[in-house]
Amino acid sequence: MDNLDRRIIDQLRQNSRAAYGDIGGVIGLSASAVKRRVDRLMADGVIRGFTIHVDPSVEGLETEAYVELFCRGTVAPDELRRLLEGVPDVVDAGTVSGSADAIVHMRSHNIASLEDALEAVRNAPNVDHTRTSIVMSRLIYRQ
Missing domain, CATH: 3.30.70.920 (Lrp/AsnC effector binding domain/regulation of amino acid metabolism (RAM) domain)
Incomplete structure (x- = not known):
């Protein structure tokens, strides 16, 4: 896991529904590069799932x-x-x-x-x- 992965995770923590293109725009990657990294982070068990938080x-x-x-x-x-x-x-x-x-x-x-x-x-x-x-x-x- 490198700094780009950490920045992707930070963006997903703020909004797990964020579009890959929006995340990529913040961290300097294409949407497809973000998607590949998210897929890898999920396959490796770093990202365990996506959820919502209800008040x-x-x-x-x-x-x-x-x-x-x-x-x-x-x-x-x-x-x-x-x-x-x-x-x-x-x-x-x-x-x-x-x-x-x-x-x-x-x-x-x-x-x-x-x-x-x-x-x-x-x-x-x-x-x-x-x-x-x-x-x-x-x-x-x-x-």
Whole structure:
């Protein structure tokens, strides 16, 4: 992957529906050269797919929280994944260093549905407790 590939990816991140000719005009390549590079990046697995990002508020998911998850004993990441995949309000999660075992990003319709989702997590066999921070306003959001 070279600098032209990186610039193509930057353009696609800004607008994945951009025409190859438009991308080429920005980075100095022909539309066909951009297409060949995009095809190669896809074949190599660098680009995994194209998607849309819908404003969560349009779907009624206006309540957002970050939840620190604390487990009893040692819990394998695969076990945490299985637990969290079963809670639809979980949009992102990862194991972390520090005192918490995982950090979980949740989006819910309202406080009551967030509370229900948190209860589903808290009632899991190896979960000791959680610490929740509700997002008041989003300052920066990058994909």
